Amino acid sequence: MEDRLSQNPLGFAAPGRMRSWHLAQCPLPVVHVLPAIAPRLFRPAHLRLPIDSATPHVVRVPLIDQRPAVQSYQFRHAPVPPAPWQTIVPPATHVRAGDFSPAPNCASAASCASAADRASAAPKPKRTRILPPRDVVKMGERFFFLLQPNLETILETSHLEFPRQPFPFQFDGMAFLMPRHGAVLADEMGLGKSMQAISSLRLLVRLGEVRRVLVICPKGLVSNWTREIADWAPELLVAVVEGDPQRRRWQWALEDVPVKVANYEVVVRDRELVAELGLSFDLVVIDEAQRIKNRSSHTSQAVRSLSRNRSWALTGTPVENSAEDLVGIFEFVAPGHLSDSMSPRAMGAAAADHVLRRTKDRVLKDLPPRLNRDERIELTAEQRETYRRAEEEGVLRLSKMGQGAAIQHVFELILRLKQICNFDTATGESAKLECLEAELDEIHASGRKSLVFSQWVETIGRLRGKLSRFGALEYHGGMSTAARDEAIERFKNDPRHSVLLLSYGAGAVGLNLQFSQYVFLFDRWWNPAVEDQAINRAHRIGAVGAVTVTRFLSVDTIEERIDEVLRQKRDLSDTILSQAESAPIAGLTQSDLFALFQLVPPQRSAA
Amino acid sequence: MGQHTVEPSITAACGFLTAVDSPSHGLFGGYLLVDMAGRPLEFHCTAPLKVSRAQQILYGATLHSHLHGQQIGATLLAEGTLQPQVVLTDLESMLHVRPHTKLPVALVVRRDTPPTASSFYVGTACVSPPSDHPEHASQLRAAIETLVASVDLCEPFERIRAAIEEAQRH
Numbered sequence: 008m009e010d011r012l013s014q015n016p017l018g019f020a021a022p023g024r025m026r027s028w029h030l031a032q033c034p035l036p037v038v039h040v041l042p043a044i045a046p047r048l049f050r051p052a053h054l055r056l057p058i059d060s061a062t063p064h065v066v067r068v069p070l071i072d073q074r075p076a077v078q079s080y081q082f083r084h085a086p087v088p089p090a091p092w093q094t095i096v097p098p099a100t101h102v103r104a105g106d107f108s109p110a111p112n113c114a115s116a117a118s119c120a121s122a123a124d125r126a127s128a129a130p131k132p133k134r135t136r137i138l139p140p141r142d143v144v145k146m147g148e149r150f151f152f153l154l155q156p157n158l159e160t161i162l163e164t165s166h167l168e169f170p171r172q173p174f175p176f177q178f179d180g181m182a183f184l185m186p187r188h189g190a191v192l193a194d195e196m197g198l199g200k201s202m203q204a205i206s207s208l209r210l211l212v213r214l215g216e217v218r219r220v221l222v223i224c225p226k227g228l229v230s231n232w233t234r235e236i237a238d239w240a241p242e243l244l245v246a247v248v249e250g251d252p253q254r255r256r257w258q259w260a261l262e263d264v265p266v267k268v269a270n271y272e273v274v275v276r277d278r279e280l281v282a283e284l285g286l287s288f289d290l291v292v293i294d295e296a297q298r299i300k301n302r303s304s305h306t307s308q309a310v311r312s313l314s315r316n317r318s319w320a321l322t323g324t325p326v327e328n329s330a331e332d333l334v335g336i337f338e339f340v341a342p343g344h345l346s347d348s349m350s351p352r353a354m355g356a357a358a359a360d361h362v363l364r365r366t367k368d369r370v371l372k373d374l375p376p377r378l379n380r381d382e383r384i385e386l387t388a389e390q391r392e393t394y395r396r397a398e399e400e401g402v403l404r405l406s407k408m409g410q411g412a413a414i415q416h417v418f419e420l421i422l423r424l425k426q427i428c429n430f431d432t433a434t435g436e437s438a439k440l441e442c443l444e445a446e447l448d449e450i451h452a453s454g455r456k457s458l459v460f461s462q463w464v465e466t467i468g469r470l471r472g473k474l475s476r477f478g479a480l481e482y483h484g485g486m487s488t489a490a491r492d493e494a495i496e497r498f499k500n501d502p503r504h505s506v507l508l509l510s511y512g513a514g515a516v517g518l519n520l521q522f523s524q525y526v527f528l529f530d531r532w533w534n535p536a537v538e539d540q541a542i543n544r545a546h547r548i549g550a551v552g553a554v555t556v557t558r559f560l561s562v563d564t565i566e567e568r569i570d571e572v573l574r575q576k577r578d579l580s581d582t583i584l585s586q587a588e589s590a591p592i593a594g595l596t597q598s599d600l601f602a603l604f605q606l607v608p609p610q611r612s613a614a
Numbered sequence: 615m616g617q618h619t620v621e622p623s624i625t626a627a628c629g630f631l632t633a634v635d636s637p638s639h640g641l642f643g644g645y646l647l648v649d650m651a652g653r654p655l656e657f658h659c660t661a662p663l664k665v666s667r668a669q670q671i672l673y674g675a676t677l678h679s680h681l682h683g684q685q686i687g688a689t690l691l692a693e694g695t696l697q698p699q700v701v702l703t704d705l706e707s708m709l710h711v712r713p714h715t716k717l718p719v720a721l722v723v724r725r726d727t728p729p730t731a732s733s734f735y736v737g738t739a740c741v742s743p744p745s746d747h748p749e750h751a752s753q754l755r756a757a758i759e760t761l762v763a764s765v766d767l768c769e770p771f772e773r774i775r776a777a778i779e780e781a782q783r784h
Contacts, residue, residue: 066668073685074685074688074689075643075660075661075662075663075685075686075689076660076661077658077659077660077661077689077690077693078658078659078660078661078781079656079657079658079693080656080657080658081655081656081695082653082654082655082656082657134769136776146780146781146784149780150654150657150777150780151654153773153776153777153780154646154654154657154773154774154777155653155654155773156648156651156652156653156764156765156769156770156773157769160651160652160764160765161651161653163764164651164652164653164764165651
């Protein structure tokens with residue numbers, strides 16, 4: 008505030024601020040006046056300090072009285088069915104009626120602690136949560152999954168009994184399948200894909216989510232599927248669509264049968280009939296789904312033409328030859344979700360939420376080990392000479408063809424050379440057979456069983472004759488279903504038969520031969536996926552003891568060169584399914600095939 | 615599996631009421647109604663409630679009981695269209711909802727927590743019914759008898775927390 012003394016040096020009372028000093032300190036000249044008249048001259052100084060008279064600022068602290076907004080969701084109620092079956096009881100801490108116990112007198116912490124100890128000592132049950140798939144975007148639907156009890160509880164309250172306790176990873180597989188409209192279960196062979204699919208669809212039927220299910224599988228596996236459904240879902244009625252056209256029409260039209268099983272050929276044959284009947288399925292499950300990898304095939308088109316709500320594909324080999332295989336499968340599972348132009352890494356990322364793959368080494372710590380060994384065989388002298396001549400002549404022929412050389416010419420040469428590696432075409436000698444006989448002698452003597460795979464039925468026939476002392480049996484596509492079933496039964500139950508000879512085509516899919524502890528690959532298939540399928544006939548759930556896998560490889564032949572290409576294919580499959588870095592080129596290209604003989608593929612002319 | 619309207623004749627077995635405090639969003643409340651098999655029938659969740667520093671100071675020790683009981687709990691219980699036989703909560707402060715509802719509300723805690731005189735053990739949980747309404751105790755026991763055959767009483771709260779976490783992500 009401005010000091011007004013400069014304007015009123017005598018300090019007379021005046022509007023504004025006043026100031027006073029002691030006489031001795033006054034900087035101004037002092038005039039003494041008579042004490043009598045001083046009071047009349049000087050008024051006492053009054054200090055006036057005006058007080059700010061503005062209204063004080065009030066801070067309002069609002070009370071918390073505003074009710075929050077609420078989002079509400081309501082869900083469909085599936086009535087709990089009556090319990091005609093016994094319930095499975097996984098290790099659980101659930102308490103049934105009558106098991107109430109009043110709290111002990113917990114005057115001491117020790118008594119409370121002991122009660123808690125007893126409760127916590129009980130083994131904690133596995134709780135498998137059903138999580139919403141990524142493509143479920145509505146919040147209400149996502150909540151529906153998140154707010155479900157765990158899968159084990161749903162199974163128990165649905166009164167579903169299992170013949171054997173599923174493995175924890177199989178519960179995970181069921182939790183994966185159940186909420187999905189499009190799914191690929193790509194577990195390694197032998198981990199129970201069919202069991203997981205059957206248990207999942209069984210629960211969906213029980214919950215009222217599906218009523219019409221179609222299972223499509225290779226012809227040789229139809230009886231396998233009906234057996235497994237009877238085993239894992241005995242309450243479900245099953246109809247196998249087979250037989251003459253009239254019978255099949257009647258079977259397709261059945262309405263009270265929740266599950267129908269048909270093979271791929273029937274689905275192709277009855278494609279128009281199914282459309283004519285206006286059939287629509289809540290769920291279609293395809294087994295060995297690699298059968299539809301070729302989108303332009305009649306099989307793929309027929310399967311994809313089925314009217315359905317959910318599409319599940321089961322395959323141990325989703326990527327057999329190239330990334331396009333997976334695209335082909337996804338055209339059934341989730342059309343348009345994948346495309347050929349995607350890099351392997353991008354494809355893996357896009358497919359991730361739809362594909363579940365587990366390998367044995369990760370989920371089955373208790374599974375007996377699989378022992379792989381490559382048996383490198385030196386051809387006999389006669390075989391070597393025959394091989395050398397055939398290769399030289401074949402390569403010369405291809406060279407002379409020049410631009411006229413085509414893929415089938417290369418294939419013909421490869422197949423011829425591979426056959427020579429098995430048996431000398433001139434003398435019938437076989438270095439591989441000699442080695443195999445020695446091994447089988449020991450295995451047969453120990454009472455164990457072996458599987459021997461070959462690409463050719465003719466080779467199987469020759470081996471059967473040579474291995475007759477081991478009671479060798481055959482199993483291939485040229486046999487009737489009844490003959491094949493009989494061969495399996497005899498191999499399984501009769502100790503005199505210790506060797507089963509199988510073709511890759513017929514024997515590599517779906518069979519359960521886990522009582523065999525030895526697998527021999529007499530000659531190699533074109534890709535490791537099918538070989539793995541073959542091996543996993545033995546190395547699967549239920550296997551007793553380690554499984555030894557022997558792969559015969561003729562040294563310094565086309566077999567060694569193909570082996571190297573097969574390694575590259577395995578890398579590709581692992582890359583796509585593990586979303587790792589991008590893989591080297593996939594599959595056997597034309598260049599690869601010609602390169603096996605150090606030839607340059609012909610240049611194609613522009614159309 | 616989808617979302618559909620509930621048939622009105624169904625009586626929910628049990629309600630589960632809890633709150634989740636998110637440091638970044640605020641306080642969420644969740645109320646889940648399940649049937650006898652533990653399957654969801656209704657779910658109600660609140661928008662996040664944020665409390666200012668001044669309100670924290672003003673309410674002091676009564677803050678949680680006010681927020682949980684009156685603001686969140688009462689609001690959620692009023693939203694339910696089905697009448698459960700019992701409402702369980704895992705938060706002691708949520709018990710302050712009792713004056714605002716006619717439903718029996720009981721506290722559920724893990725078994726290793728020292729119980730009160732009227733508590734009883736069920737599986738891994740310890741249930742404390744309202745002591746000022748003894749007529750509710752028998753109703754509560756009867757309701758739980760059926761439910762515990764299927765459901766661990768503490769487990770539905772985990773589902774509510776998972777749902778609220780999902781809501782926060784979206």
